[in-house]
Amino acid sequence: MKRASRALVAYSGSEDEASADAPEGKKKKLPSLASSFIVPVPVDDPALHQGRVRITPHIEGQYATYVYIPLVVHPGTALYSLLDEVLNVTKEMVPAVHAIGETISCSRNSSGSVVNSSRRVRELHFSLTRPIFLRAHQREEFKQAIKLIASRRTPFQASFATFSEFTNDERTRTFLALEVGAGHNELRDLLSALSPTLQFLRQRDFYSQPRFHVSIAWALLDPDTSMNGDVDTKRHPHTYEGVTAVEDTSDNNLTGDIGKSNKQLQAKCFPRVPHFPSQLIPTLNQRFGARVSSAHIGGFDxxxxxxxxxxxxxxxPFQGSHVN
Structure with missing residues (x-):
């Protein structure tokens, strides 16, 4: 070990001597790194994300993470048809709104090849965590913790109760959502089971008074009103409930600094609203509330x-469920 140490010191000294012998003003330049060693920094382009912008700066080796209960709504079901009607009415009242969770359903033909279907399923979710951020070495431990929670839970039935408006913590988007009625206690128990893991990883718990919901549509908020205290928020005392937008993790890792000129361009290309119209939620609840709260339409496992x-x-899957 001593011999190796002397070799290291001698090597360093020889480099210093070489530098001292070099003409004054001239320094050796290190060779440039090959392009294969350079990791490109993500570039924020809201045009690729329907005008959405990054909220949290990208950090290499950090993984945006979410935990949720999925709800897949298939074409042909009563709930799917109801959501179509709701979204049509919403788009008439708020042209800038975007539907959430639409994905192309795939199937296999007689030869076994995968083909795309023109009909779309809606993949919705009930958030159980805020956006949290894991390091690479924490991922496996986190997965094992969630797996253990699932093994100790049994499937339960839940249903919707009402339409509501929510805004994300950063107040950059507003969401149209369906709130849970039956099943709230079971979802709250899941939060309690998740809490020790989040605290161990020094991550924030979910909201102290959670309002479990699935978001079905969203619109960009005008920062001049949503960030600076729009007076209309008095009419929506619960509007600033946090929303986890799992449908696109790139959106949740975005940074807000996109430049003044770029912001002006985005405002023209992607319309924004100060909030949903005051009559939107009452209209939806009056026209569709009875149907969405019925167990036949709004109930799910x-x-x-x-x-x-x-x-x-x-x-x-939860213990005893028949999910493949």
Whole structure:
């Protein structure tokens, strides 16, 4: 060990001597790194995300993570038809609104090849965590914790109760949502089970008075009103409930600094609203409330818990469920 130490010191000294012998003003330049060693920094382009902007700066080796209960609504079901009607009315009242969770349904033909279907399923979710951020070495431990929670839970039935408006913590988007009625206590028990893991990882718990919901549509908020205290918020005392937008993790890792000129361009290309019209939620509840709160239409089974870590999604069925 001593011999190796002397070799290191001698090597360092020889480099110093070489530098001292070099003409004054001339320094050796290190060779540039090959392009394969350079990790590109993500560039924020809201045009690729329907005008949405980054909220949290990108950090290499950090993974945006969410835990939620999934709800897949298939074409042909009563709930799917109801959501279509609701979204049509909403788009008439708020042209800038965007539907959430629409994905192309795939199937196999007679030869076994996968083909796309023109009909779309809606993949919705009930958030059980805020956006949290894991380091690479924490991912496996977190997955094992969620898997253990799933193994100790049994499937339960839940249903919707009402339409509501929510705004994300950063007040950059407003969401149209369906709130849970039956099943609230079971979802709250899941929060209690998740809490020790979040605290161990020094992550924030979910909201102290959670209002469990699935978001079905969103619109960009005008920062001049949503960030500076729009007077209309008095009319929506619960509007600033946090929303976890799992449908696109790139949106939740975005940074807000996109430049003044770019912001002006985005405002023209992507319309924004100060809030939903005051009559939107009452109109939806009056026209569709009875149907959405009926067990036949708004009822569903909660039998799986999902963790989305970065771009990877992991799911675990509850004990006794028949989910494949």
């Amino acid at each position: 909660a039998d799986t818990i999902v963790a989305k870590i970065g771009k990877d999604t992991f799911s675990w």
